[in-house]
Amino acid sequence: MEGWCFVLSRCLISARGSPSTSLEVNSCSFCRPAGPSAPAAPSAPGPAGVPDRLFLLNPEGPHLDPSDALLIFCIDISGSMGITSPVSSDDKTIYRTRLQFVKDAVLQCVQRLCYQQPELRVGLITFNNQVTLHGYEGSGSRLLGDAELIDSEYLKGAASAFLSPPPLCQTRDRLQRALLGLSEGGSTALGPAALLAIAMASRQAGSKVIVCTDGKANTDLGNLEVEDHDAHTLLSSTIFYQDLGEWAASKGVTVSVLSIEGTDCRLDELGRLADRTGGKVLIASPQNLHWEFEKILEDQAIATHCTVTLLFPQSLCLRGEREAEHKGTREVGNVSPHMEITLQFGAKEQDPESAVPLLSAGERVSVQLQLRYRLRDGREMLRVLTAQREVTHDSSSVLSSLSLAIIQLNSSQAGAALAVRGRFQDARAEGDAQRLLMDRALQHNCSAEEEQIYDQWKKTMEPIHGSIHDYTRRKSVVSDSQPLTDKGAALLYGMKHSNTNSISLRDKQRPQ
Template sequence: MASRQPGSKVIICTDGKANTDLGNLEVEGIDARPCLSSTIFYHDLGEYAASQGVTVSVLAIEGTDCRLDELGRLADRTSGKVVVASPHELYTEFEEIIENRTIATHCSVTLLLPTTLCVKGEREAGNRVTREVGNVASDTEITFQFGAREHGSQGEVSAPVAGGRVSVQLQLRYRQKDGHSMLRVLTADKEVTDDSSVVLSSLFLAIIQLNSSQASAALAVRGRFQDAKSEGETQRELMERALEYDRSAEDKLIYSKWLKTMDPIHNSLQNYTRRQSIHSDTLQYLTDMGAALLYSMKNSNRSISLKEKHQH
């Protein structure tokens, strides 16, 4: 029904694991992996919803076990929210989801770099990457990482030369709610410097912090917890170096809030995961609270502050 109107929203409200044939997550032992057919079911459902311009959000009742690590993939693929809420908070959560209107569907973003640079942290390598974003709202923000190409890769391509300039281009393809396909092209021309103090003193910390939250959470929801921690620590070192320069009080406050947001990844991810069995020290799966927290971080923007209950 929702697929008849691109931009529609579906909200799944659940107080426990799915236990019928379709998408059954009620398996033996609370820490067992869901059966393959259920994983495929939610994957295919997410792909279908995204292809129809439908956003799916999942609201789980606090104190229940809904396997949001699996069910949340459906919301994540369609740019929906994953929320754990008490019953008296449901009205507010429904209202927020409905009010955050979809302004475009089938959005994809292509980043084009010169051959001296390469994209980092993406499935595609090289100086070009396309990310399928899907449904977007007016406050949607995504970030990319890129840097100088490592020496010796891609033949004998050299690093950017100090004093020169590099061009970076973004191509945004999306579909308006009336069905029209659109293309927007944004190009930036940047000067290259080898003076780290110039770079560190001019960094836009809010963007660095947003990228760190999104990139670390994206790794964690895929089970790459150690990589997520390493990513966060690398970004933290960069920001601490930047803060040694004359930064505004606002920058320092933003950094302090970011540390609290990143606390589960930096220090206490074990509080949000459960082991598959008592015999396994490596296979971990997210609790509902952990899944909701990390999916929120993965799709966060600069205007979102994670809820206090998720910080404890």
């Protein structure tokens, strides 16, 4: 097995030179069996000398203003937000509600944003048994309830008709008054509120929605309070959040979900919104809500609608992707800074009836990475990087040159992607295969740094290999259909979207 890892955001940012608008191809080494290839057209050098081409796909396309992107706070004000927690203040203990903690956290974010990004457009949506779109100067608020919260198309229309917020420098005072005036009560119409927030944000690619809640959605649309006795309703809600995440990604909207420690929000289902759009799934204590909001805000999308395609000769194939052949495509969607992606590939199992010959030692094969994405100003780009790799049958030379950091990251991402879908046995099998590979690599390159990376990997994968029952709602893991606890969902979604820095940081923060 081989691996391929790249820092996706760096690939997008480092694209240099004027983009081309046309390309002539005389011969394609990926569409035919291995053999002598025609000379490639000269290309500008990319990372590590890899030939690099950049294309503008919509030269006549519309120019968008990135500053028109929206930030929508979608805040739970249901009755459970009135539950209190003790706080020490001036040598005495006072009790504050969850909603008070949330209001303080959002107010701090608004104050900082107004100072650092005064042109940012910030909106506020709150929800209990009703959903309120909070207005601005010259535009009143909109309250939706009852039957209005059942019809998805009606909700999209209501969001479309609601005016976009002006820049924060013009709305800060009213926004602060709206936050300070919030009070808790009622049920949790989270599903309709999330839909409205995403619909508002969808006006501009690169927009962001932050959903903050302390409980399960329990109204008709997106109801997550049902248990196994109502499997039909739960399946309907699963499909609702899955489709809503797909729709948000198609509009270039990033959705993050922040829940409060000690609550049950069914983050395994709600987290689908963040998983598909490149957002975060976080759990915070009431006292730390502000820092978690800031953690979400610091990740700004640098591109949207990103698709990654990896091409190999027909004698090689990708593994674990939608197309398990010599061409694989992954729909990434929104790209944030420091995003890293890993993919697996290897030699095809030889079919006696296949016309594709085996690779020979010393032969050079082409590997091509295609990144298609949309910048926040509306330009649609295609970046193509092509590398040559030499085939060897000498396993010792390969093992001694392996990067354990890349294998560790790939194992974390691939294992979590399986586990978050309930495929725990497959996740363990994936980890076992990676462990054997790392064991063999350490026999050829056993440095202190490599040993440390290996120890980090074992700690990272321990929840999947040793204690997955601590993260499922039913303690007996006997099938691939075990729902995750909120803690398990936040952990696995985080692992699925981890990068090398986040893995190291997680291990440093892990209690001993």
